[in-house]
Amino acid sequence: MVGETMTHSIMAERLRRSEIFSDLAEADLLAISEFCTEELYREGDLVFQEGQPADRLLVVERGKLALEKKVQLGRHSTPRNATIGYVGPGKMAGFSSLATPHEYSTSVVCIEPTRLIMVDGVALRAYLEANPAAGIKVMKTLSALIGDRYRGAINTLTYFLSIVSHELRSPLAAVENYLQTILGGYAGELIPKQERMLKRSLLRVIELRSLIGDVVDLARLRPEQIQADFEWFDPSEVGTESIEDARLLAAEKGVRIRVEPPPRFEPIVGARRRMRQVFTNLLNNAIKFSPPNSTVVFRARFEPQVMIFEVEDEGPGIPEEDLPHVFKDFFRGSGTSETAGAGLGLSIASKIVEAHNGEILIHNLEEETGKTGTRFTVRIPRNLKTPEMRRQEWMEQENSRKGP
Amino acid sequence: MEKRPYILIVDDDPDILEGILTILETQPYRTATARDGKKCMEMIAQETPDLLILDLLMPRMDGWGVIREMRNNPAYLKVPIIVLTTVIEDASRRRYELETGMAMDVQDYVQKPARPDDLIQRIERLIAKQQ
Numbered sequence: 001m002v003g004e005t006m007t008h009s010i011m012a013e014r015l016r017r018s019e020i021f022s023d024l025a026e027a028d029l030l031a032i033s034e035f036c037t038e039e040l041y042r043e044g045d046l047v048f049q050e051g052q053p054a055d056r057l058l059v060v061e062r063g064k065l066a067l068e069k070k071v072q073l074g075r076h077s078t079p080r081n082a083t084i085g086y087v088g089p090g091k092m093a094g095f096s097s098l099a100t101p102h103e104y105s106t107s108v109v110c111i112e113p114t115r116l117i118m119v120d121g122v123a124l125r126a127y128l129e130a131n132p133a134a135g136i137k138v139m140k141t142l143s144a145l146i147g148d149r150y151r152g153a154i155n156t157l158t159y160f161l162s163i164v165s166h167e168l169r170s171p172l173a174a175v176e177n178y179l180q181t182i183l184g185g186y187a188g189e190l191i192p193k194q195e196r197m198l199k200r201s202l203l204r205v206i207e208l209r210s211l212i213g214d215v216v217d218l219a220r221l222r223p224e225q226i227q228a229d230f231e232w233f234d235p236s237e238v239g240t241e242s243i244e245d246a247r248l249l250a251a252e253k254g255v256r257i258r259v260e261p262p263p264r265f266e267p268i269v270g271a272r273r274r275m276r277q278v279f280t281n282l283l284n285n286a287i288k289f290s291p292p293n294s295t296v297v298f299r300a301r302f303e304p305q306v307m308i309f310e311v312e313d314e315g316p317g318i319p320e321e322d323l324p325h326v327f328k329d330f331f332r333g334s335g336t337s338e339t340a341g342a343g344l345g346l347s348i349a350s351k352i353v354e355a356h357n358g359e360i361l362i363h364n365l366e367e368e369t370g371k372t373g374t375r376f377t378v379r380i381p382r383n384l385k386t387p388e389m390r391r392q393e394w395m396e397q398e399n400s401r402k403g404p
Numbered sequence: 405m406e407k408r409p410y411i412l413i414v415d416d417d418p419d420i421l422e423g424i425l426t427i428l429e430t431q432p433y434r435t436a437t438a439r440d441g442k443k444c445m446e447m448i449a450q451e452t453p454d455l456l457i458l459d460l461l462m463p464r465m466d467g468w469g470v471i472r473e474m475r476n477n478p479a480y481l482k483v484p485i486i487v488l489t490t491v492i493e494d495a496s497r498r499r500y501e502l503e504t505g506m507a508m509d510v511q512d513y514v515q516k517p518a519r520p521d522d523l524i525q526r527i528e529r530l531i532a533k534q535q
Contacts (some may be wrong), residue, residue: 166461173417173420173516173517174517176417177419177420177424177516180517181424181426181520184521186427
């Protein structure tokens with residue numbers, strides 16, 4: 001029919017103006033036009049719903065759409081929608097209809113009166129499979145679009161984390177500073193009850209500060225970032241700092257920290273601040289699960305190839321079924337509901353140790369000693385190289401390759 | 405003439421300032437405060453402090469800017485600086501080096517919040533060295 005052909009050629013022309021179909025040949029555009037329809041939406045209309053099966057994709061002709069994602073902070077708060085991006089004329093949304101699991105990854109909401117070209121995703125998929133040349137062109141554009149969105153997301157995350165980190169840390173630092181000042185007796189005498197309550201407050205604030213640090217770290221703990229900070233350091237100094245970090249929590253719980261150092265410390269290469277985090281997290285973890293008036297042992301020794309650190313507690317031990325999950329983000333073991341923490345300490349420790357080509361091992365002590373308890377063993381290789389050492393090595397290799 | 409060492413504390417957070425002042429009031433020092441880097445430089449021009457306690461993230465002129473100005477001015481080259489900030493030391497030194505091409509010449513670096521007794525010790529040490 002003449003009329004229909006007309007409509008298809010008009011639709012094909014409109015498709016050509018869209019980012020995703022702009023590279024396609026006339027014949028492809030005409031074929032795709034057959035399963036396109038024009039739709040009008042009003043401000044506030046929901047076009048796609050996050051999580052629903054994705055069977056259509058759209059191109060905006062006129063107007064503006066918002067991509068929204070449901071965000072829920074904590075398990076009990078009301079879910080809210082966060083806008084993660086906008087789609088304007090010529091741009092598309094709904095690429096989930098072309099990729100498994102064919103489920104919309106965001107909701108799409110109209111924020112202006114909008115005219116859309118709605119494309120049947122199932123038919124488009126079939127067409128692109130049958131016409132690989134067109135398929136490759138569309139997928140190329142699509143992967144560029146997705147790449148852009150991914151980079152945008154990473155940038156937002158990094159920016160968000162740096163803001164969160166500073167904006168949350170600053171007020172907390174002020175509160176902690178006041179508490180320390182008052183508890184130090186610099187602002188007058190305290191009665192014992194006041195002192196006890198302020199000590200508790202300080203502990204809770206420190207907990208919150210380290211939680212913020214952990215959340216921010218989680219996004220920054222890439223191995224190459226950690227390795228860029230490799231330097232020579234004295235492990236005994238770092239160990240002492242970690243004990244100092246954990247001292248307050250230990251005192252609060254009435255847990256003793258017994259240190260078993262090697263006869264002599266030797267410097268090793270590693271990310272100094274990160275290693276302190278590993279020991280502090282392991283010590284805090286051990287103290288958290290220790291019964292009152294028990295002892296946590298912090299031990300270090302050297303072997304020819306590795307330096308070994310061990311942290312032992314007299315806690316209940318880790319149930320067999322929890323062992324594979326202990327180092328996962330946000331994992332909290334069964335029976336830990338009484339214990340504070342977000343479940344990030346051990347996963348951070350393990351990421352840091354991995355970046356050092358080392359390993360963390362967990363051992364239930366009951367078989368060995370007849371008493372409950374857990375031992376974490378950290379093994380750090382002694383042949384790690386600082387960036388400067390790696391650079392030197394590279395230069396030497398280059399020189400020997402070039403010859404005299 | 406006033407013999408007590410003069411310490412200038414620079415931070416945009418009034419609560420941090422009050423906390424530190426409360427700690428230092430118990431010590432034999434004269435203190436003054438500034439809320440940003442520009443004000444800090446003005447006050448230094450009026451009287452050179454024996455020690456500067458400096459935050460980094462501040463409006464108008466940040467702490468890195470203050471360090472750069474002081475280290476480029478022979479009159480203030482020798483004033484000891486304690487950086488007191490929430491910024492992690494590695495990141496902070498890297499930023500300074502990238503911006504100035506020089507190592508960050510400060511005498512001490514403390515991540516907030518400082519423990520009062522520890523801060524007092526660090527101050528004592530630098531003041532003693534100075535005299």
